[in-house]
Amino acid sequence: MLKYEIFINPKWLRKLNRDIWKDDLVPAELMIGENRYTVQISYRGNVIRDKKKKSYRIIFDKPSVVDGAHEIILNAEYIDVTMSRNKLSFDLFDRIGVLAPHSKHVLLYINGYCKGIYLEIESVDQHLLEKRNLPTGPIIYATNNRANFSLLTKKKELKTRLSQGYTLKFGTNEDLEELEQFIAMINTLSNEDFEKEIAKVLDVDQYLKWVAGVVCTQNYDGFIHNYALYKNSKTQLYEISPWDHDGTWGRNIRGRLMAYDYVPFTGYNTLTARLLHLTRFKRQYKDILSNILENDFTLKVQEPIINNLFETIKPYMSLDPYITSNPEAIDEEKKVIFDFIQKRSSYIMDELTTFK
Structure with a gap:
């Protein structure tokens, strides 16, 4: 496991800790192997910020791009006993053909003190597009639950603007205006017109693969x-990427067990509901999901992946001062994940038999 060392002046560390909810960046140095980089650092996340083990956002300063990235995330994965659910999710999305951030576990030190095992995650931004040889295009983050592709909030109140819930990561205000037009279209077209027009603005196949992954x-x-929208400048179609998938594989974001059939196999946002109301897209989704259940989301495929990942983590667990779990505990947690895969896949297959 790669060692990351951050050196930060105590006065800047005090500034970070003065208000952990601020996103203000402070200067630091990051050492990876023999290479030293000037960076900017801040805390990140919501639930994790008031925990002992915090997550970090790191921006490269000098040089501004390292291994094709200008920004990386170091996720504490504190609530996840396995520290792996995010990675397992991103890797599954990548496997089924959805643009997803790559990730790897690292051992983090700050000012000489070991902070434990972290998951380094790529930032979904213009640099990731360049790294993957994808056309440039605006990237917009869904940053709260108003990003539901609806005219209404979760509380059924009319939104004051349709871009509520979204934050522009890369692009211009015109891109947010186009997003509002897209959301308006989703909510106002007749079924007949929606079926004709949606494929002109959305990569439907890619979107349905993302739905299947979620x-x-x-x-x-x-x-x-917990997703990002990317508008491909070549196709002029929206694509979608996952983000923050730690509350998965049988547990919620608090680390509690979640019933295998808690989330419906048809999802629950407005765009998904409109697509799956139409026979053409129902069949497309059914084919995609059936293929994933046969070739990707199976115990036969996932068990060796999970075993290998856990074995890379185990030797470093004793160095993490914030976790109380041990190698035996994550072996026990395998049973939770394996049980979830079997029950979740069986539930979805049963639902598909009546999905026409």
């Missing part, structure tokens, strides 16, 4: 939060 991993927040 459904399989059962990310409760995934349909109205």
Whole structure:
């Protein structure tokens, strides 16, 4: 496991800790192997910020791009006993053909003190597009539960603007205006017109693969939060990427067990509902989901992946001062994940038999 060392002046560390909810960046140095980089650092996340083990956002300063990235995330994965659910989710999305951030576990030190095992995650931004040889295009984050592709909030109140719930990561205000037009279209076209027009603005196949990925991993927040929209400048179609998938594979974001059939296999945002109301897209989704259940989301495929991942983590667990779990505990947690895969896939297959 790669060692990351952050050196930060105590006065800047005090500034970070003065208000942990601020996103203000402070200067630091990051050492990876023999290479030293000037960076900017801040805390990140919501639930994790008031925990002992915090997550970090790191921006490269000098040089501004390292290994194709200008920004990386170091996720504490504190609530997840396995520290692996995010990675397992991203890797599954990548496997089924959805643009997803790559990730790897690292051992983090700050000012000489070991902070434990972290998951380094790529930032979904213009640099990721360049790294993957994809056309440039605006990237918009869904940052709260108002990003539900609806005219209404979760509380059924009319939105004051249709871009509520979204934050522009890369692009211009015109891109947010186009997003509002897209959301208006989703909500106002007749079924006949929606079926004709949607494929002109949305990569439907890619979107339905993303829906299938969220459904399989059962990310409760995934349909109205925790995703990024990318508009491919070559195709002029919206594509979608997952983000923050730690509350998955049988547990919620608090680390509690979640019933295998808690999230419906058809999802629950407005765009998904409109697509799956139409026979053409129902069949397309059914084919995609059936293929994933046969070739990707199976115990036969996932068990060796999970075993290998856990074995890379085990030797470093004793170095993490914030976790109380041990190698035996994550072996026990395998049973939770394996049981979830079997029950979730069986539930989805049963539902598909009546899905016409």
